Amino acid sequence: MPMPASQRPKGCDLSEMISPLLEMRGIGKSFAGIQALKGVDLVLQEGEVLALMGENGAGKSTLMKILGGAHLPDEGELKLRGNRILVDSPQKARSLGIAMIYQEFNLIPALSAAENVFLGQEIIQHGLIQHEAQESRTADLLKELGMPFDPRTPCQRLSIAQQQSVEIARALSQEAQILVMDEPSAVLTPPEVKRLFAIINQCRKRGLGLIYIGHRLDEIFEIADRVMVLRDGQPAGSFPIDQCKRHELIHCMVGRPMDQEYPKRKGHPGPVRLKVSELRRGKAVQGVCFEARGGEILGLAGLVGAGRTELARLIFGADRSEAGTIQLDGRTLSLRSPAEAIAAGIGFLSEDRKLQGLITQHSICSNFGLPNLNQFTRAGLLNLGQEEASFNQYAETMQLKRHGPKQRASHLSGGNQQKLVIAKWLARRCEVLIFDEPTRGIDVGAKYEIYQLMHALADEGKVILMISSELPEMLGMADRILVMHQGRLTGEITHPASSNQQAIMEMAVA
Amino acid sequence: MKETSLARMSNLLHALGDYGMVVMLLLLGLFFSLVTLTEQQPTPEVGARELAQRIKANHNTDSVVWIVIRELATDRAFAESLQQELNESGHKQIVQVTGLPRDARQELEAWQQRGDHIDIIAGNEITSNWLVFSNLEETFPGIGSPQIYRPTSYRWPNFLKQDNLLNITNQIAVIAIIAIGMTVVIISGGIDLSVGSLIAFSAVLTCLLIRDWAGSLQAGVVAMVLCSLIAILVSAAIGGITGGLITFFRLPPFIVTLGMMLMASGSAYLLSGGESVYQIPDGFVWLGRGASLLGIPNAVLMMAILYLIAHLAMKRTRWGRYLYAVGGNDEAARLSGVPIRRVQLSAYILSAALAGLGGIIMASQLKSGAPTYGQMYELYVIAAVVVGGTSLSGGEGKILGTLIGAFIIAVIQNGMNLMNIESYTQKVILGLVILLAVLLDRIKQHGFRAH
Incomplete structure (x- = not known):
């Protein structure tokens, strides 16, 4: 909301004299003796979109929870249009015109x-x-x-x-005068993201200040006016978007130079291992045929609702197909449940790790063990020591950051949760791994590690199916891309390296 | 960094919570021990032996000893033990005086007339305190001045008496056994309200089978075992129907088991015609009242064995891990290859079968089967499970926690009985304790915050 004219100081240059919409100065916060935020300054002007970036655990959400009244800062102060404010409850924040939109609505x-x-x-x-x-x-x-x-x-x-x-x-x-959006684009399809940005521009025109938390660099460059980076709870930089370069931004976030977002790899696709023909289920999947080779990362692109996840669930036996066949290494599989698909050597990494991938309140070791219990069973009894040893071994090779096997899965960061899910399928000796949105909600540093893992798996000759709505990721990772639209395959890109997002989008809406 | 310390703190709280229930049980035991501390008399044999020692120490073998008892089995046991001890040490002049104070007075008068004297009058805590003996030197000056001996009493809590402790375990056997099944169902993410009615149903069915099919009072052991097995199998089949409705038709467990609860209860009344069935042989009480190993009641022994098996199954078998997984997140479990329907189904079958077994134990304890058995038991069983730390939202809990939970409830009830608290007040207190336990559990898991 623009300030009423009567309150404005007369005869001055407005841009210099008016206090910013929001100022957060010297914010510090610690939990149980551990510093989560230290000396953080944040300034937001009217009609500005500020992108707040940083790895998971960098303190973005803590900072926003302080703004939203969920936490009180230990140090520092908040000012709204130059007036000190005390935000001690979410109700108070709302009454001051601070609105939060979380990922979970x-x-x-x-x-x-x-x-x-x-x-x-x-x-x-x-x-x-x-x-x-x-x-x-x-x-x-x-x-x-x-x-x-x-x-x-x-x-x-x-x-x-x-x-x-x-x-x-x-x-x-x-x-609301201030609108905070936490990864609003993560759940949207590209056209929907376009519309969201139009909405954000509307808000900008109305004079709202927006804080946009996000991981996708392309979007940040498209929508933000200024970007602020947090690292380990401290400010790592703040610059106008037109003065900053991609790799600098990544460097700023992870604290080390990263030349590329996607690791380099020379794929050597082997013989055809997975063969899917005429697979059908309702409107979601209408007669899909494709082949996937060992050592190949096969991308499945398309809009949300194009039937990619549904197709993956059919291959994994999570839903039953109405027609069609699935062959793995020449053997026809009839899958009536995930248990049968797993037994046949297929693993599925769902897009929603918290709801479908992990039992978050259970320990990381028992999550790892769940599909592998038969390996640890002798005469009907589980050998818990063997399970833990196997877990430790895989956790070590994955470089899973953990406190111990008894740690709850909910206490892992997104990237480590994904590693845990990969570890459990690897222990099951899966030959086909379906990654559905493998890096959703995972920060830049961890993304790179996941990509490296995917490469390593492909190099072992496994079949990797990758569903992703992030087109740069698709182009950067896949050896070959299949595009789906309304339950059908509508195109194929055999050389992603020499293709572009436009080409995929054209097939995806065809 | 921040999440590290949070994770550690919550782990610590969890560990404390696991001990918390045991600590609570011990504290309750301590409390009831203190408030029920009373003067205790030794058993007749022990008392007699101790008394004989003192007589031997203070008197020579020529002294004349009276042993005064009532015409009761315990008194006679006391007299016999004492007589034997004294005989062995060489006492010859021992006289047993049996009966009421009136008889003792007549005997005293007779001795006074004859001019005989008495050195020692030994009795138990009752007879030695008879008024007749209170002033012997004045009322019967002719018999000398006999010393009065009685067994030494000691202070000990009623709560901690062996009989009482055995009584507690015997009383919770039925609830604790059924609570195994309930724990399994609740961990798998469900609830079973039908167990109380299944107790009645199975008790009635077993007794009817014995009466009408196995030869009533003349039924043999094999026939009785067979009748019991049939009742358990029928109960398990009912559990199969319950589980089938829940897993294959995705009906809510609360409603399905509520329906089953009414049907099982009604069937028990229909089968028995509303009356209790008691025409069964004496041998049938072996399970409920007998004690064949080291004086441990058979039902308690059975309970202990079942808990051991269940503990092992939950911790160390695939089935156990699948139960936790299904209750924790059924979709994630299914996508990890867990056959979730089979797992849930097995939980309801087990619960119903154990309820059937509970009914048989109860019929054996009471030597009859009546449709009124097991009323409200489902609630006590659920309370035991929850007090034992199992989360009603599924995926978390421990079998041994349930056993402790059952003990906590039984100890509170027993302690209140010993303190002569009336039954209405008992209900109020028990309810409070259950609420307190759930509240503590909530705080343990989520802290004091409202959200």
Whole structure:
């Protein structure tokens, strides 16, 4: 919201005299004696998009939780338009016009979009909620955001992008001045990301200050005005986006020079090992045929909803196919459950590690052991020592950062959780590994290690199927790319190195 | 860095929580020991031996000894032991006076008339305190001045008496055995409300089979074992239906087992015609009341063996690990190759089979089968599981924790009985304890924050 003219000092150059929208000065915070943040300064101007970057654990979320009132800082102060503020609760933050949009949306699935927008601040007359007024306001907001849909739709029936716009509409309806978005693009398809950026530009025009947390460099360069990098809880740099280069930014984040985002590799695809023909299930997968070679990283590109994950789930036996065959090394597999696919040597690394990949409240060792228990069983009894020894061995080769085998899986960072899932399939001696969004939510340094692991696996002659919505990753990693659209394969890129994102997108929307 | 210390702290809290239940049990035991500390009498044999020692030390073998007892088996045992001890040490002049104080007075009068004297009057804690003996020198001056001996008493908590401790374990055997199955079901992410009714159903079914099929009072051992096995199998089959409805039709466990609970209870009433079935042979009580090994009741022994097996199965078999996995995150478990339906199904079958076994033990303890058995037991069993530290949301818990939980509940009940607290108050206190246990568990897991 622009400041009322009466409050502005007259006769001065506005840009110099007006205090910034938000100032966070010398912020320090420690948990149980461990410094999570130290001496962090953050300045946000009206109508500015500030990208906040850093590896996982760099302190981004702690800083944003302080802004959002979930934590109180040990040191430092917050100023809103030059006035000191005390944000001691999320309610307080909201009343000051600070809105947070997390990756997991805060929407009630059964309530309509309008009801969610006005949750907690309902328009009430004579003790009754004025649904029509709420719905028309919501419809206006959504239209303004360029997402016109019926505000009476229950949120559970909305797409991810629509849900996100409901969250943004809620922030706008609450007269938010500062909007914090935590990896908003992670769950979106490329066209949806485009629309999100249009929305962000709308907000920028309204004079909001936006803090955008993200890992994808391309997007940062596209949307941000300024970028601020945190490393190990301390500021590592802050520069206008037009004065900064890609590799410098990565260097700044990881604290060491990184010449390239994707490790180099010369692929030597071997003979065909996996053969999928005429695979079908409903509308999601409509007669897909392809072959994959040993030692090959085969990319599956496409928009969200194109049927890539559904295809992967068929190959893994997580869903049953209605028709078609899957052959591995010449043997036809009839898969009725993941257990059968695993027995045949297929491993699946799902895009959602917390919900599908790991049992987060259990120990990392027992997560590792779960598909491998038969190896450790003698006369019906488990040999726990052998399980732990095997775990330690794989954890060591993966360089899994851990405190011990009993550590809870939820206490691992995203990159280490992914390594844990890879380790459990490797111990199972899987020959086909399906990576669904292998680096989602994983920071730059750990991404590189995951890529190296994928290369190593391919070099051993395994079949690697990779689903990714990040086109640069697709082009940087895959030896060959298959593009899916509406349940069908619509194209193939045999030399990704000499291709570009445009080519994939054209096939993906064909 | 930050997450390291958090992880360590939560690990520490977990370890403390595991000990916490044991500590709580010990504290309860200590508390009830202190409040039930009372004057205890030794057993007749022990008392007699100790008394004989003192007589031997203070008197020569010529002294005249009266042993005064009532006409009771325990008194007679006391007299016999004492007489034997004294005979062995050479005492010749021993007289047993049996009966009421009136009889003792007549005998005293007779001795006074004859002019005989008495040196020692020995009795137990009752007879030695009879008024007749209180002022002998004045009332019967002719018999000399006999010394009165009684066994030395000692102070010991009623709670810690061997009988009481055995009583506690015997009483929880049924609940604890069923709680094994409940723990398994809850760890797998479900709940089983039907176990209480299955107790009644299985008890009635077993007793009916024995009465109508195995020859009623003349039924042999093999036939009785067979009848019990049939009841367990039928219970297990009911558990199979429950589990099938839950796993294959994805119905909520709460509702399915609620339905089963009503059906099993109703069937027990229908089968028995609403009356208890008691025409079964005496031998049937072997399981519930007998004690064949070192004085340990058979039901307790059975409970101990089942807990050992269950502990091993949960910790050291694939099936056990799968249960935790399914309860922790069924989708992740399925994608890791766990046959989740089979695992869940097995949990309900086990729970129902153990409830069936519990019903048989109860029928054996009470030597009859009635449809009123096991009412509210599902709630006590769930309470034992939860107090024992198993999370109702599944995926976490320990079999041995449940045993401790069952003991905690039984000890509280037993202690309150010993303190003569009336049963309505007992219910209120028990409820409070259960709430407290769950609250502590919550704080242990999530700290004091509301969210």
